[in-house]
Amino acid sequence: MDGSSLTSVVALTALAGAAIPIGGAVAAVERIQPRWLEAEFRHSVVAFGGGVLLAAVALVLVPHGMQDMSLAPALAVMFAGGVAFLMFDVAVNRMKASAAQLLAMLSDFVPEALALGAAFARGDRVGLLLALLIALQNLPEGFNAFREIKSSGRIGTKTVLLGFALLVPLGPLSGLIGYYWLAPRPAAVGGVMLFAAGGILYATFQDIAPQAVLRRHWGPPLAAVIGFEVGMLGTVLT
Secondary structure (H helix, E strand, O other): OOHHHHHHHHHHHHHHHHHHHHHHHHHHHOOOOOHHHHHHHHHHHHHHHHHHHHHHHHHHHHHHHOOOOOHHHHHHHHHHHHHHHHHHHHHHHHOOOOOHHHHHHHHHHHHHHHHHHHHHHOOOOHHHHHHHHHHHHHHHHHHHHHHHHHHOOOOOHHHHHHHHHHHOOHHHHHHHHHHHHHOOOHHHHHHHHHHHHHHHHHHHHHHHHHHHOOOOOOHHHHHHHHHHHHHHHHHHHO
């Protein structure tokens, strides 16, 4: 475990986390005319984020998570992730809050940052791919989460953006935990990845995909395809 790897973990997770408030800031100032184009753009951003999330599940979290786990525990952990997110979803609905996008964002940001730290400690090149995917996910997710929270009309713009900025240190903190604690425990890294995958799949089909639907418009589903292809491109490049 060398100093350059540790520096890379802190820097990359911080930059990936910074994409959250950046996405929120873009959502705060974005105005497009006419109204139908603005609506299609917003739905397309939701769909793009969903596509990148599915890419993370299919190309990174599941294949790498199953490398050091047998089938039965892998299935159980992934199902547990879906159930855990269901429980979060039920709690949020009972509080009458609008935070599905925020929960989806954190459900992949934190576990992937943990896995990124462990990957760098082991010299695994998947760490670079995870850093790229985290940043690509956090931009549209920050955008979508800002719009979702603001739609409730209960929280001001500055408060939401400040809250998003306070989430940035979660990346380096999670990365350092992965670097020092998870690296010698490959099965634990796999479990974290599969747990996150289960939560992301639940969120995608329960909340994100339905929000992307816009009748008589075809941009959003195409944006989902593009989002997935961005994940494919990252896989090839790294």
